[in-house]
Amino acid sequence: MSHIVPLDNQSDAAIERLLDAAFGPDRHGRTAYKIRDAMPWLPALSFAVVDGDGALIGSLQSWPVALTQADGGQLPLIMVGPVAVEPAHQKGGHGRAMMDAVVAAARKLRTEPLMMIGDPEYYGRFWGFTADGTGGWNAPGPFEKRRLLALSVDGRTVGGVGMLTPRIAVAA
Numbered sequence: 001m002s003h004i005v006p007l008d009n010q011s012d013a014a015i016e017r018l019l020d021a022a023f024g025p026d027r028h029g030r031t032a033y034k035i036r037d038a039m040p041w042l043p044a045l046s047f048a049v050v051d052g053d054g055a056l057i058g059s060l061q062s063w064p065v066a067l068t069q070a071d072g073g074q075l076p077l078i079m080v081g082p083v084a085v086e087p088a089h090q091k092g093g094h095g096r097a098m099m100d101a102v103v104a105a106a107r108k109l110r111t112e113p114l115m116m117i118g119d120p121e122y123y124g125r126f127w128g129f130t131a132d133g134t135g136g137w138n139a140p141g142p143f144e145k146r147r148l149l150a151l152s153v154d155g156r157t158v159g160g161v162g163m164l165t166p167r168i169a170v171a172a
Contacts, residue, residue: 001051001052002049002050002051002052002057002058002089002092002094003049003050004047004048004049004097004098004101005047005048005049005050006043006046006047006048007041007043007046007047007048007059007060007061008043008046009048010048010050010056010059014056015048015056015059015061018056018057018058018059018084018086019059019082019084021084021086021087022082022084022085022086022087023082023084027082030141031117031139031140031141031142031143032079032081032082032117034139034140034141035063035065035079035139035140035164035165035166036063036065036079036166037166038166039063039064039065039166039167040063040064041061041062041063042061042062042063042064042078044105044109045062045078045080045102045105045106045109045111046059046060046061046062046102047059047060047098047101047102048060048098049085049089049094049097049098051089056086057085057086057089057094058083058084058085058086058089058094058095058098059082059084059098060080060081060082060083060084060095060098060099060101060102061081061082062078062079062080062081062102062106062114063078063079064076064078064079064166064167065077065078065079065115065164065165065166065167066164066165066166066167066168067137067160067161067162067163067164067165068162068163068164068165069160069161069162070161070162074165074167074168075160075162076112076167077112077113077114077115077150077164078106078111078112078113078114078115079114079115079116079164080099080102080114080115080116081116081117081118083095083098083099096126099123099126099127100127102114103127103151103153106153107153107154110153110154111153111154112156113150113151113152113153113156113158114129114150114151114153115134115148115149115150115151115158115164116129116149116150117139117143117147117148117149118147118149119147120146120147120149123149124149127151128151129149129150129151130149130150130151131145131146131147131148131149131150132150132158133150133157133158133159133160134148134149134150134158134159136159136160136161136162137160137161137162137163137164138162138163138164139163139164140163140164140165
C-alpha cells in the first residue's frame with residue numbers, strides 16, 4: 001500500500017535517484033530546469049509517494065517562478081513538475097494522486113497560478129490546465145507552445161507577455 005507524504009520527509013539523495021531513474025541523468029539540460037534554475041522547491045506544494053516499506057517511489061516538486069516582462073517586472077507563478085514515478089510503479093495512479101494533492105493544496109492556500117510544461121489533453125482533462133492565456137509566454141529553451149499550460153487556483157486571470165524565469169525574490 002502506498003501513501004502520499006510531504007516531499008520534505010525524503011532525502012535529497014533519494015529524490016535525485018528517483019529523478020534519474022524516471023528521466024535519466026541528462027535531465028538537467030531541459031527547458032523546465034532553466035526556468036526554475038537555482039530556485040528551492042516549495043515544501044507546501046511538493047509531495048512524495050512511498051510504498052508500504054517507506055521507500056520513495058514517486059515525487060512531485062513545485063517551484064517559485066515568474067513571467068518576467070520586458071520592463072523587468074515579474075508576475076509570480078508556481079511551476080509544477082517534474083512528476084516522477086519509479087519505472088516499476090508507473091501506470092499505478094501515483095502521478096495522478098500527487099497532482100491531485102498539489103492542486104488541492106494550491107487551491108486551499110490560494111497560491112499564484114500554477115504552470116507546467118505538459119500534455120494539454122491529460123492535464124486539462126483531470127485538473128483544468130490550459131494553454132489559454134500562455135500565448136504570450138516564452139521559455140529559455142525549446143518547447144512546444146501547446147504544452148505550456150497554466151491553471152488559476154483562485155480565479156485570477158492568467159496571461160501576460162514575457163519570459164519564464166526563476167523568481168527574483170521568494171517570501172520566507
